[in-house]
Amino acid sequence: MATIAENIQEVRRRIAAACALAHRPVDSVTLLAVGKTFSADAVRLAYDAGERSFGENYVQEAVDKIAALADLRNKLRWHLIGPLQSNKTRVVAESFDWVHTVDRLKIAERLSEQRPAALPPLQLCLQVNISGEASKSGLAVDEVLAVARSVAVLPRVRLRGLMAVPAPASDPAAQRRPHARLRELLAGLQRDGLDVDTLSMGMTADLEAAIAEGATIVRVGTAIFGAR
Ligand SMILES: *Cc1c(COP(=O)(O)O)cnc(C)c1O
Numbered sequence: 001m002a003t004i005a006e007n008i009q010e011v012r013r014r015i016a017a018a019c020a021l022a023h024r025p026v027d028s029v030t031l032l033a034v035g036k037t038f039s040a041d042a043v044r045l046a047y048d049a050g051e052r053s054f055g056e057n058y059v060q061e062a063v064d065k066i067a068a069l070a071d072l073r074n075k076l077r078w079h080l081i082g083p084l085q086s087n088k089t090r091v092v093a094e095s096f097d098w099v100h101t102v103d104r105l106k107i108a109e110r111l112s113e114q115r116p117a118a119l120p121p122l123q124l125c126l127q128v129n130i131s132g133e134a135s136k137s138g139l140a141v142d143e144v145l146a147v148a149r150s151v152a153v154l155p156r157v158r159l160r161g162l163m164a165v166p167a168p169a170s171d172p173a174a175q176r177r178p179h180a181r182l183r184e185l186l187a188g189l190q191r192d193g194l195d196v197d198t199l200s201m202g203m204t205a206d207l208e209a210a211i212a213e214g215a216t217i218v219r220v221g222t223a224i225f226g227a228r
Helices: 004-021 040-048 059-068 070-075 086-095 105-114 141-152 172-191 207-212
Strands: 030-034 053-056 077-080 098-102 122-127 157-163 198-200 217-220
Touching: 004 030, 004 040, 004 207, 040 059, 040 070, 053 059, 059 070, 059 077, 059 086, 086 105, 098 105, 098 157, 105 122, 105 141, 105 157, 122 141, 141 157, 141 172, 157 172, 172 198, 172 207, 198 217, 207 217
Parallel strands: 030 053, 030 217, 053 077, 077 098, 098 122, 122 157, 157 198
Antiparallel strands: none
């Protein structure tokens, strides 16, 4: 079985190949290593292999891991990529660097109020239900602009862009369509005058399609840490 360090090498190779195909510089894509269900020791191995940005889904699991890796805190960027309930916003505002899963204004307002003054602004993405699935969390496409305008003026957070988890698809063309829609949605925000630059999209199965459509952050768990 491959080690975490070998897996990271392979994921970086995939990212570099996808960037070359898309005529994009390789440093235009940030790899977010998604460690949910894996231990702090596994995250530390990824750190030793050069990773600095980590994604977590479950708030309590993440807070425990951030504490276990407190010696690395200034070197790491912690991103929340799982659902956020309003009763958990305070610990998230105090512990994380990024939240990708803002799906209503109320959550962003609480994060802004609760972000400690000593920390830099919390970096936010709005989660979009880009495939329009009834069961999925995220804003509907036609709600995004209004929420983005309101989030962009909050003082202690900084709106960076959009995030999506599209419905799974196996062929590359089908994988690209929802990513293209998210890219067009971000371009619409930019045309509206919002200073946004981030497209958080692409996972183990579809990172090439996401990079082809402009992903700036790919969130990869299985290909780095193994099956959950
Ligand atoms: C688990 C998860 C990932 C990583 O998925 P893999 O298929 O394991 O790469 C990415 N984004 C979100 C929102 C996730 O929950």
